[in-house]
Amino acid sequence: MRIEDQVAVLMQGTEYGDEEVKKVMRTELHDRLVQAEKENRPLRIYCGYDPTKADLHLGHTVTMRKLQQFQEFGHEVTFLIGDYTALIGDPSDKDVTRPILKEEEIRANANTYAEQAFRILDPKKTIIRYNSEWLSKLNFAEIIRLTQNFTVQQFLSREKFKLRWERGDAVYLHETLYAVMQGYDAYSLKADVQVGGTDQFFNIVTAARKVMTALGAQPNIAICLSILPGTDGVEKMSKSLGNHVPINTTPEDMYGKMMSIPDNCMPVYFRLVTRWTPEKVAEMEKAMQAGSLHPRDAKMALASEVTEAFYGEEKAKAAEQDFVVKFQQKSIPDEMDEFVLTPGQKCLDVLVDAGMVKSRTDGRNMITQNAVKLNEELVTDWNAELSEGVLQVGKRKFVRLVKAK
Structure with a gap:
């Protein structure tokens, strides 16, 4: 070159x-x-x-x-x-x-x-x-x-x-x-x-x-x-803040976390974590600005590229299909109520305060029965502090957890 x-x-x-x-x-x-x-x-x-x-x-x-x-x-x-x-x-x-x-x-x-x-x-x-x-x-x-x-x-x-x-x-x-x-x-x-x-x-x-x-x-x-922002799009990516994309994880988890980043962060990710050339990055940005490339499709291309770089093309495609089934085919709804997290608030408190369970006893039972998930991952500790994301109880109850502004 x-x-x-x-x-x-x-x-x-x-x-x-x-x-x-x-x-x-x-x-x-x-x-x-x-x-x-x-x-x-x-x-x-x-x-x-x-x-x-x-x-x-x-x-x-x-x-x-x-x-x-x-x-x-x-x-x-x-x-x-x-x-x-x-x-x-x-x-x-x-x-x-x-x-x-x-x-x-x-x-x-x-x-x-x-x-x-x-x-x-x-x-x-x-x-x-x-x-x-x-x-x-x-x-x-x-x-x-x-x-x-x-x-x-x-x-x-x-x-x-x-x-x-x-x-x-x-x-x-x-x-x-x-x-x-x-x-x-x-x-x-x-x-x-x-x-x-x-x-x-x-x-x-x-x-x-x-x-x-x-x-x-x-x-x-x-x-x-440049410093890579976390999946919250605000703070520097950090394990302690819970806004990170781990390397030692599964292709499905990596793909899903990449799909959770805000649209406005995509250009930074294009430049910092992909194998794309400057010409490819410019092409993607131009298409997004012109409206010929939907942000969702751009993000899927980004998630596929990053996942493929770590796990190969076959596993990246399987992760994309897994995401499509769970999210785009309505396993998880697009619209849901939001609940603002309070610093130090424990999982059981969130379940009760967000109206996801009838009582603390009910909450403990749901966790014991593996019926509580955060971002598709099981929550097994009712004293854990929860990070931002989609909290699910059973098959039909969903709430989006957000940090206080």
């Missing part, structure tokens, strides 16, 4: 908050590709993943999909497991201090990451590294020299740190080291390109490029990707 066409694909879905920065990164990427072609070598690409949780969801795969594109163009991809940076935890998107994980927790989570990543990446073409390889060997004098490249003001001006400072909450010194450590990762890997989300802008664009330059290396190019 021509270098210009590679750049178009690789820059799809990127966001820097500043068009000038985006132009600079696009130009640098183009020039680095030209340079690598002259030197007859692939670019060295990496993305780091801190193993803070065992299971990955679709939001985590946005960067993996970009790594896959680099692989398809013949470049060298490193999947970096941040077993050392996980000891701190990235403060970029948190307005509270992250809990420090135990080393055994990190190791256990790390063991599952590569396996899940290979659902997208080619295992034969992917290099797995751990940043403890080099970070554990730094001595105190070397750390001092690295931190000399940064000011306290740079860290306190960051949004989350600034918020905590203004609230009078603690900002711990070890948290400022995270960006420095990530910068040293890029240097140690001799990276041409680092992939990450927009929440990594400071770590990649400021810290990594500064560290690499200070140590005499050519600074890496930042591919910062």
Whole structure:
């Protein structure tokens, strides 16, 4: 593929908050590709993943999909497991201090990451590294020299740190080291390109490029990707918020959750979680805007594409048929009452307050009899907190659960 066409694909879905920065990164990427072609070598690409949780969801795969594109163009991809940076935890998107994980927790989570990543990446073409390889060997004098490249003001001006400072909450010194450590990762890997989300802008664009330059290396190019919204269309996809699409699930569940995303989020999903080219994405958007493509049909195409990428064409088609039978053929009605969830409200309370059961005893009986479902999945714990979606009791009672605005 021509270098210009590679750049178009690789820059799809990127966001820097500043068009000038985006132009600079696009130009640098183009020039680095030209340079690598002259030197007859692939670019060295990496993305780091801190193993803070065992299971990955679709939001985590946005960067993996970009790594896959680099692989398809013949470049060298490193999947970096941040077993050392996980000891701190990235403060970029948190307005509270992250809990420090135990080393055994990190190791256990790390063991599952590569396996899940290979659902997208080619295992034969992917290099797995751990940043403890080099970070554990730094001595105190070397750390001092690295931190000399940064000011306290740079860290306190960051949004989350600034918020905590203004609230009078603690900002711990070890948290400022995270960006420095990530910068040293890029240097140690001799990276041409680092992939990450927009929440990594400071770590990649400021810290990594500064560290690499200070140590005499050519600074890496930042591919910062937009953050994938969850199925609620509002918040960042997160397991804790219940708005995620898990990777370790069934084709039917993945397809169904994809069909629950709001229409206005589809263009973002087109760019971030599909294998579609920029031309295909533009074609889909144009057809939707012209009214020649119904949003429902566009969403079904999106759900099929994502499910097929993980489970293959045959299982994706079966999942689509399962969805059609359950939803489009009226197993679940299109119209139903809404019930606004209260924070901390338990399942049994919802059943009673929404008028789905006559009493708490009746509610317990229905749960025991496997007659209560949320988004087609059985609810077995009457003390569970329910997330948004369709709550069903028996065959005929339905209510749509929504969060308070």
